[in-house]
Amino acid sequence: MIFNVNFFSFVSVTAGLLALLLILLEWTRPGLPSPLRPICDLRVLNHFIKEARDAEVAMKSCREGCSLSESVTVPQTRVEFDVWEKKNALEQAKEVQSGLWLLQQALNLLRTSVTNTALHSHIDNSIRNLLSINAVLRSLNIQEYTPPASAAGLEGTWSVSSAADLLQVHVNFLRGKVRLLLLDAQACQQDVS
Amino acid sequence: MICDHLSRLLALHVIFCAMRYPSIVQGARDFEKKVSMMLKEEPENPKCFAEGRKDFTCFWEEDEERAGSVDQYSFTYTYQKENSSRCPLRVLRAAGGKRLFICHLNRTQMFVQMDIRVDRDGTQIHSRSLLVELVFLLDPPANVTVSSTGQQGQLNVSWVPPPLKYMDDSMMYEVSYTTADSDVGQVEVARACSELILRGLQPGTKYKVRVRVKLDGISYSGYWSAWSDPVFMETLPAELDLLIVSLTLIISLVLTGLSLAILLSHRRFLVKKIWPTIPTPDSKFQGLFTVYGGNFQEWLGRTNGGLWLTPAFFTPEECPSPLEVLSEFSLCPSLASPPLPPKASKALTRSRKEEMDVRKGLDEREPLERVDAALTEGWRTTTHDQWLLDRLRAFHRNPMPSSQSSLLESQDAYVTLNANNRNEDEHLDDILEETLPLEVLFASRKTVLCESHSDLGSVQQSSGSGRLSSQSSFEYPNHMWMPKGPGYTYMAVADSGVSMDYSPMSRVEDIGKVVIYANEYRNEIPAHGRPFPSRQHLVSGDG
Numbered sequence: 001m002i003f004n005v006n007f008f009s010f011v012s013v014t015a016g017l018l019a020l021l022l023i024l025l026e027w028t029r030p031g032l033p034s035p036l037r038p039i040c041d042l043r044v045l046n047h048f049i050k051e052a053r054d055a056e057v058a059m060k061s062c063r064e065g066c067s068l069s070e071s072v073t074v075p076q077t078r079v080e081f082d083v084w085e086k087k088n089a090l091e092q093a094k095e096v097q098s099g100l101w102l103l104q105q106a107l108n109l110l111r112t113s114v115t116n117t118a119l120h121s122h123i124d125n126s127i128r129n130l131l132s133i134n135a136v137l138r139s140l141n142i143q144e145y146t147p148p149a150s151a152a153g154l155e156g157t158w159s160v161s162s163a164a165d166l167l168q169v170h171v172n173f174l175r176g177k178v179r180l181l182l183l184d185a186q187a188c189q190q191d192v193s
Numbered sequence: 194m195i196c197d198h199l200s201r202l203l204a205l206h207v208i209f210c211a212m213r214y215p216s217i218v219q220g221a222r223d224f225e226k227k228v229s230m231m232l233k234e235e236p237e238n239p240k241c242f243a244e245g246r247k248d249f250t251c252f253w254e255e256d257e258e259r260a261g262s263v264d265q266y267s268f269t270y271t272y273q274k275e276n277s278s279r280c281p282l283r284v285l286r287a288a289g290g291k292r293l294f295i296c297h298l299n300r301t302q303m304f305v306q307m308d309i310r311v312d313r314d315g316t317q318i319h320s321r322s323l324l325v326e327l328v329f330l331l332d333p334p335a336n337v338t339v340s341s342t343g344q345q346g347q348l349n350v351s352w353v354p355p356p357l358k359y360m361d362d363s364m365m366y367e368v369s370y371t372t373a374d375s376d377v378g379q380v381e382v383a384r385a386c387s388e389l390i391l392r393g394l395q396p397g398t399k400y401k402v403r404v405r406v407k408l409d410g411i412s413y414s415g416y417w418s419a420w421s422d423p424v425f426m427e428t429l430p431a432e433l434d435l436l437i438v439s440l441t442l443i444i445s446l447v448l449t450g451l452s453l454a455i456l457l458s459h460r461r462f463l464v465k466k467i468w469p470t471i472p473t474p475d476s477k478f479q480g481l482f483t484v485y486g487g488n489f490q491e492w493l494g495r496t497n498g499g500l501w502l503t504p505a506f507f508t509p510e511e512c513p514s515p516l517e518v519l520s521e522f523s524l525c526p527s528l529a530s531p532p533l534p535p536k537a538s539k540a541l542t543r544s545r546k547e548e549m550d551v552r553k554g555l556d557e558r559e560p561l562e563r564v565d566a567a568l569t570e571g572w573r574t575t576t577h578d579q580w581l582l583d584r585l586r587a588f589h590r591n592p593m594p595s596s597q598s599s600l601l602e603s604q605d606a607y608v609t610l611n612a613n614n615r616n617e618d619e620h621l622d623d624i625l626e627e628t629l630p631l632e633v634l635f636a637s638r639k640t641v642l643c644e645s646h647s648d649l650g651s652v653q654q655s656s657g658s659g660r661l662s663s664q665s666s667f668e669y670p671n672h673m674w675m676p677k678g679p680g681y682t683y684m685a686v687a688d689s690g691v692s693m694d695y696s697p698m699s700r701v702e703d704i705g706k707v708v709i710y711a712n713e714y715r716n717e718i719p720a721h722g723r724p725f726p727s728r729q730h731l732v733s734g735d736g
Contacts (some may be wrong), residue, residue, distance in 0.1 A: 042362060046411045046412075049411055049412065050411065076274075076305075077304045077305055078272065078273075078302040078303070078304055078305035079302065079303045079304050080300065080301075080302050080303075081246045081247065081303075081358075081359075082247070082300075158274055168306075172304040172305065172324075173304075175304055175326070175411075175412045176303060176304030176326075176412075177304070179359075179412050180359060183359055183362075
């Protein structure tokens with residue numbers, strides 16, 4: 001009887017230690033960049049678009065403390081389907097990635113410019129969403145592209161001076177070019193046979 | 194040669210135009226529909242809508258009287274951060290005295306703001322700012338097909354979405370289905386798919402199905418398209434669910450079985466309730482209905498106060514009561530019953546005869562052994578006994594039928610008794626009667642009743658005694674009459690409870706003449722515990 005008790009206690013202690021070890025290992029697992037699965041579901045982007053729209057609406061109703069300190073360069077959002085379809089995937093990707101980068105810079109500036117605390121959450125959301133979009137594009141094997149430092153005067157860019165215009169550009173860019181790029185992404189095409 | 198070429202070209206052109214004519218007409222009709230829809234839906238002027246990735250149309254309407262010529266108007270549009278452009282206008286006459294000024298663009302830029310301005314004679318009359326991808330007005334879905342899914346109350350609706358690249362997943366559909374007779378329809382929404390299964394429909398009914406499309410409003414937006422042409426389809430007819438049918442059958446069988454069991458267990462009670470035994474007075478009035486057919490007068494005349502006797506004999510519900518020995522037979526000549534008045538004696542004789550006759554009709558099985566037993570009982574004589582004795586005398590005088598010869602032997606014994614005591618010979622009848630086996634007595638009584646009038650007068654009581662009636666209401670059956678010893682009265686009353694089985698009767702002819710009274714003879718009285726209430730009755734009758 002005593003022997004049985006001892007044996008069982010030994011087994012239970014061993015199991016507990018093993019479990020603890022596994023937990024520790026999982027927790028401290030080195031964050032190796034594992035190949036991302038392609039995110040082809042556009043509902044993610046739809047969510048970002050909705051949040052960007054909310055920010056734009058909030059900005060339109062803002063009376064004070066919501067202005068850009070200086071003009072920012074933003075990508076052009078217009079899409080002519082004939083023209084767009086003539087471009088190859090690489091060009092499209094470059095266009096989208098540079099535009100996203102420009103928007104990120106602009107929103108960062110806006111975040112510091114706007115003093116209205118109500119808008120801060122919206123702007124933070126938008127910035128976060130842009131980073132997520134980068135991740136999505138990365139998952140689709142679309143490389144990041146950083147335009148040169150002198151962004152002003154680049155082809156396919158505008159300059160805006162008001163916060164409302166900035167957010168409007170932001171929304172239109174997401175709805176237009178980013179979406180078209182994701183729709184046409186090669187990685188997603190292979191999944192959907 | 195050139196003329197030939199030209200003529201051929203002209204012919205081809207005409208043919209080509211003729212072929213395109215239907216599509217042109219259809220296109221015009223569609224445009225008119227869209228225009229009317231836009232007039233309803235869009236409050237701003239000019240009303241603009243995009244039909245596809247490239248086509249863009251703007252229009253406004255003016256009253257005929259106030260409208261100027263086309264040249265007076267100018268339509269200018271400007272994309273964001275770009276130079277403005279002009280759009281050529283055309284005029285269309287609409288219903289209700291209106292004029293439509295239409296601008297059509299073949300190339301559009303999306304996701305940029307477009308500013309529109311309409312001038313008339315240099316003066317701005319309309320201005321608007323919009324995004325082209327947010328004013329889509331698509332054609333309704335084509336090739337709407339409705340089919341059955343194979344299940345009850347379901348229909349499968351499928352369609353072809355408008356052919357717009359990049360916008361398939363942004364489309365939202367509404368499927369409207371109504372029954373043919375009702376106006377109120379139900380609507381089902383489907384997103385980004387081109388077929389839908391309608392559920393919860395009524396079986397065996399015809400449905401009208403229509404579909405319309407709209408962009409969902411996230412990336413692209415617009416107005417609801419026109420309804421597609423309706424498609425009619427009938428759902429599968431209602432069929433009996435096998436499970437429900439079988440369950441219903443089983444439950445009904447179980448209920449039927451239960452009810453039957455209950456009915457059977459309570460059948461006697463139910464029979465009594467539903468078909469109650471209607472009491473008939475037959476039992477109290479012997480022969481009234483069977484012999485005389487309900488004629489009470491006749492019955493009274495024939496039976497001679499059998500009213501008194503019959504109940505005594507044939508009351509099945511009467512409880513057996515113990516036999517009371519009211520008179521004791523003794524051979525002492527001192528006992529003599531006083532003479533009765535003629536009428537009373539008549540009645541008495543009638544009744545007595547009746548009883549005796551009923552008891553007579555003996556057959557061989559017999560009373561001889563009982564004679565002794567009966568004698569020892571002893572009965573007190575009454576006038577009734579005297580009457581019996583007289584009858585016995587009469588009987589002896591009359592010749593006996595040969596068939597009853599066997600009974601003569603028993604008679605001999607009675608005769609002996611009679612001889613011993615002349616005065617008491619009236620008691621012999623009683624004695625003899627008592628000695629009869631009860632079944633036989635009973636049977637004989639029956640037969641007597643059957644022999645209604647034929648035996649009248651067959652035996653004459655030619656006794657000189659005034660007690661006997663000369664008119665023989667005394668009814669004898671053809672078979673013999675068993676002489677009875679005096680001093681014994683009727684014992685057969687108890688027999689009323691005895692079984693009515695006449696098989697013991699020896700005489701064949703009697704079997705057919707036996708009267709069977711329904712509801713009268715219940716074997717409730719045990720065979721040996723016989724009551725003799727008749728004795729009491731008779732006593733009361735004497736008084």
